[in-house]
Amino acid sequence: MKNKIFWFIFFCLGSLLMAQDSLAIDINAYAIDNFFLFISAVLVLFMQAGFAMLEAGLNSSKNTVNILFKNIMDLSVGAILYYIVGYGLMYPGGGNGWIAFAGFGVSNTGATPGAGVLHPQVDWLFQVAFAATAATIVSGAVAGRLKFGAYLIYSVIITGLIYPVSGYWKWGGGWLDQLGFYDFAGSLVVHAVGGFAGLAGAIVLGPRIGRFRKNGNSKPMPGSNLALSALGVFILWVGWYGFNPGSQLAIVGADNTNAVMLIAVNTTLSAAAGAVAAMLLAWGLFKKPDLTMALNGALAGLVGITANCDSVTNVEAIIIGIVAGFLVIGGIMLLDKLKIDDPVGAWPVHGLCGLWGGIATGIFGGYNLGIQILGSLAISAWAFLTMFLLFSILKSLNLLRVSEEEEIIGLDISEHQEEAYAGFQIFTVE
Amino acid sequence: MKNKIFWFIFFCLGSLLMAQDSLAIDINAYAIDNFFLFISAVLVLFMQAGFAMLEAGLNSSKNTVNILFKNIMDLSVGAILYYIVGYGLMYPGGGNGWIAFAGFGVSNTGATPGAGVLHPQVDWLFQVAFAATAATIVSGAVAGRLKFGAYLIYSVIITGLIYPVSGYWKWGGGWLDQLGFYDFAGSLVVHAVGGFAGLAGAIVLGPRIGRFRKNGNSKPMPGSNLALSALGVFILWVGWYGFNPGSQLAIVGADNTNAVMLIAVNTTLSAAAGAVAAMLLAWGLFKKPDLTMALNGALAGLVGITANCDSVTNVEAIIIGIVAGFLVIGGIMLLDKLKIDDPVGAWPVHGLCGLWGGIATGIFGGYNLGIQILGSLAISAWAFLTMFLLFSILKSLNLLRVSEEEEIIGLDISEHQEEAYAGFQIFTVE
Amino acid sequence: MKNKIFWFIFFCLGSLLMAQDSLAIDINAYAIDNFFLFISAVLVLFMQAGFAMLEAGLNSSKNTVNILFKNIMDLSVGAILYYIVGYGLMYPGGGNGWIAFAGFGVSNTGATPGAGVLHPQVDWLFQVAFAATAATIVSGAVAGRLKFGAYLIYSVIITGLIYPVSGYWKWGGGWLDQLGFYDFAGSLVVHAVGGFAGLAGAIVLGPRIGRFRKNGNSKPMPGSNLALSALGVFILWVGWYGFNPGSQLAIVGADNTNAVMLIAVNTTLSAAAGAVAAMLLAWGLFKKPDLTMALNGALAGLVGITANCDSVTNVEAIIIGIVAGFLVIGGIMLLDKLKIDDPVGAWPVHGLCGLWGGIATGIFGGYNLGIQILGSLAISAWAFLTMFLLFSILKSLNLLRVSEEEEIIGLDISEHQEEAYAGFQIFTVE
């Protein structure tokens, strides 16, 4: 009998140890997954620097302070707004599928540790980085003529309302998600929202003075610092390794680990293919290899692969990138034809290639093409129409565009009384 | 009997396997925690690029080479010095609470693997990144007039002696720690040390020629490249995700994981709130939205939250950021009133908001306010007084400040015979 | 008997649980190691931005677009080529030791999860980042006179053939590996390949017009944006934390964890020592502290430690860095004597200090010095000779160098019809 009791105790201790082990394993997994999402969020936040440099470089030096300022503020204002209401609107946990609200702020209570369990705070961090990305895309499209105050209002609306609502449709479990629409990391939810919002802004604002000549020709307004633009693209490329792989939301578990690695490679290949394709097409069309086109091509490839990076093969990723690289040049030329002035190509890169990403998910990713098209158009239309409305209201209130004189002097002096490159001799004519 | 032996062996094997499992779990945890600290250290080291860009952009183009050079050298000289003596002074493991020394260099022997166990090498890496941060803060405050040699001497002293000693007081287990003073990631230990050392430098050096007019008015000396300054702030913001979350020193264990995530979000919210608050206050005061103020505001929020990011709620983090954003503008105006010339706002950002961070830890974080104030003042005073002494000695030896002519020509030519922007036409007058 | 059956079932369940635990532990380890390599790859890819900024800053403003373009394209073209053939050539898994081919593309099938098991996709990502590094080193050496088309051809050849072949010799298990040659993270395999390829390019191309005067004196051609160069070096320094620590290829397991941390610290110390040594030597030689020399010194230290960062002590790392810092200045002066024009010091940094890294591995790392010298020379010679051939062929086909007029106008206008700094007044004379 003693014997049995001995064994029993022995056993119980063993089980206890085993239970502890299981717990410790879960705790490790919890640490890994949250760490992974945290680092991904940091990489995505770094993209803000990329956008700021890209846009500052592609615009005139007389608007540099303004564009930098818009970039830092859409992040700052966006973070506060997305904290207060945006997150609650985007992830209400249920709702009618169209709009719902979970409440203000973000919880700080972690669930039981385990693989794939995310702390609500890091989830918010990752999500806010995405919201800020969508918001900042617009700053480039409206550069050089939008009032600074109008941009702040826009930032509040997009991160507090417009982005969360369409985000809810898909990522929050709303109607698009229920339909089976797929957008892995946000070709539509993030990039098309930004791109089409920017398009609305560019249209309502009208072109910069002198951008389209009376004789119908268009006049280029060369970027003032392409070194910064190239830096911006490199930073964006790097940041995208948080954007796409991070969207797997977990790395523990062989499936997750494997998926993250495939996503990272697909992202790389599509970006590279986009850059090469855009360079070659531009070379053919304009008889010279054009740097800014190649830079836009890399971004186009990145946007195009965002919706489907987990669902396609490496070779398909290259094809998606090539098409995106072609599309972005077509998009830039189209806007030029339509006399829409989008100084940095925000719509061709994020809007058009965002759409392409959604559709490519239907072509290559194994998702229903019809639903992909429907969802892609729905999100794009939502962003375009609501922002068209917003910018039109601002216009009617005369809050939208600076005066002709202010625009010619440049927004840095007229809006901020500050120059970006003090001391440097700069010709702003021609 | 055979039976029993069989069971016994069976059991032993099981236990062995279990023991192996426990070991493997510990080994995983060890890898995660050390990986976490390593990546955090890399992010903090990246802040060096942020400081370099921020300061280069906020200063005249004729001093750009000099400021870049100071930034690369305080890291390089600092790393060597902190390796040789700094680390041993900061973490002597015991001592009298005021000053002690563990010996030269850093061990390379890892302890038994486990959660929260840090390899001494990665611990040093993380710590040296902090030391380099404290050191580099000063370069902005003394820009445009300090001799390059003097800066090297300063770098040796601060990373080899001053920073480690006050660091020991708190993080090394010295008297402030024993008193119950709290400074989670270094609002005081790092930022106030840098900020007050910079203040001492700015005072002993005196203002740049032409900064304060005879009639008592002050004359701005606009930064030459605000695009780089904005980039610098974005980089610093990103680097802060190593600075604050990394200071948890471990991510394995639900408490650690949860803390890291809360810290990351608090850091974000405070930075955003600081930027918004500084922009709004500057807008109100100066009738224009001022980019450099908003940039300083974001940094102010980051510094303010550094001491208490693990101890406050999200909403409190926003409040701390707002106050920091206000304080930094007040601090800049105060220095201007006092005719102290701190070209980049090193003291308002790191000194004043560092103090604020320490005090906020008493107000919001649940720590004893009296001790927080005492500790904050003690560390600030230590840095200020020792550095005041150092700069005064250098001054009396005529090693401190370049000649008037050299200053007017610019340190790039006079100290380094090299221009930062060769070929560019730059007006350095007015 | 029932008793026994009961115990047996109890046991089996226990074993099952234990087995599950072991599996879960392996899955965690798999996630950690792959995550580690993924982040390391991202850091190495970030180095592309560093090279672009470093080189753009060290060259004339009239060639800025060209150099940025080359940097973005060697990454993009390189990624595609290394995907198609490069990886298969470098890691054929067997072969005759000299050249072999595993097939096109990269597998997407993960092996059984476990510590140290790498998913083939992340392995490729890490490797392609290295290939792109080797490729991009050359762009600086041939700056200002190489035709853009020639650079694209070069990019195809180096990432598709030259780099993979010598990479196979060592890292793919080829003849150098079998000999016992050691090159931990690629002082030779990566840096010397790039550096010697660059040297070949610089020699075949000849110097830029005006670089060496008829009277035998050499004329400096100052860099146009040293702020970007300094930024580039900071970025490279940070990226190196992916390059060297990542080359451990795993972080799980106490040995791996410990190694990664030692590597990170050695990397830091060598970089710092290189910067300090180069600054001091330049100060002594040229009577002034020279920023670009200190920047090159930091890089020299990083290159020198790359081959042996896991095999030397901290103090040895400092020594290796000091020697590298001296060597890089010697190398720059040597090229100047030999009238070889390498605008950014690609050979002194990556070629010469790459060699030094290989040899230092023999001196300090405990490897056979003779074999280290042999291997170092073999790889360097391979890169130099093949690239000399390639550039010579391009020269004979008149595809290599732009016309004199194009060079004087600058490659930005003549090759890309685009300026980097539109609006800025720039004097390109003198």
Place this chain on the structure above:
Amino acid sequence: MKLIIAIIQPEELPAMKEELLKKKIYKFTVSNALGQGREIPVHEVYRGIAHEITLLKKVRLEIAVNDEYVESAIEAITVVARKDGDRGRGKIFILPIEECIRIRTNEKGSTAIG
């Protein structure tokens, strides 16, 4: 032969250029300058410190013409310049040229100018 030096507002250059070409004045040289005049100074605030910039950005136009073109050149410039505001629209100075040489051909005098 006269050298016409006009200090103008930068934003007016493109229109003046077109006007000059219309008047068959095809050649001129442009440089940038800062002008101290009696214009309303530009008000800047940098880090809380207000300051007035009285040296404002200008473009300096140099046109060498034969005497009979002087009037057309002046007209081309003045016709474009905005006349509103009460200050800062710039000046034209006319200086005598004694000789003009076309570097390419060594041609001299009034045929070299155009």
Place this chain on the structure above:
Amino acid sequence: MKLIIAIIQPEELPAMKEELLKKKIYKFTVSNALGQGREIPVHEVYRGIAHEITLLKKVRLEIAVNDEYVESAIEAITVVARKDGDRGRGKIFILPIEECIRIRTNEKGSTAIG
């Protein structure tokens, strides 16, 4: 009417500006230039290669004045310029102006100049 062209040291501009204003000369145009003179060249070392920069940074001041102001303008400039060192403090050239036009009003002649 005269055009005074002064090549001066950049750092002396602010003081000269004040001096000119004191002498009721309110209008002038400034541009930057590089001067080859006989000053001690600036010695630079770039990546180990020493070179001398003989084209030094200068400021070019253009002041159009009526004849009676010429002396005051010269004085304002010369009084400020440092006289130490033995080289490189610059030159003043005085050229005749035949006509001056205020663009805004088409005013001509000596009333247009100020």
Place this chain on the structure above:
Amino acid sequence: MKLIIAIIQPEELPAMKEELLKKKIYKFTVSNALGQGREIPVHEVYRGIAHEITLLKKVRLEIAVNDEYVESAIEAITVVARKDGDRGRGKIFILPIEECIRIRTNEKGSTAIG
């Protein structure tokens, strides 16, 4: 005394400088300018939009000399300038100087010029 204003191609400056020094003309002032001439315009394409840059980069050389040096100065410039191509090699204008002052010494007239 004459003021020689030459608008030249930027890349020809170094050679002209040497030539001037050879001819004992040691002092001159250089600034950068954009020239509208009849040269073949530079063709740029920016983001798919072609445009022609007709304002091309030039260097503006100012040399004040005593009358006897005018010929040597012209020669130094014209001898260096490339003569191929059919356009765009620049112009030289010669203006009278009424007075010249060396700021450092207040020296005036023809001795002040060199």
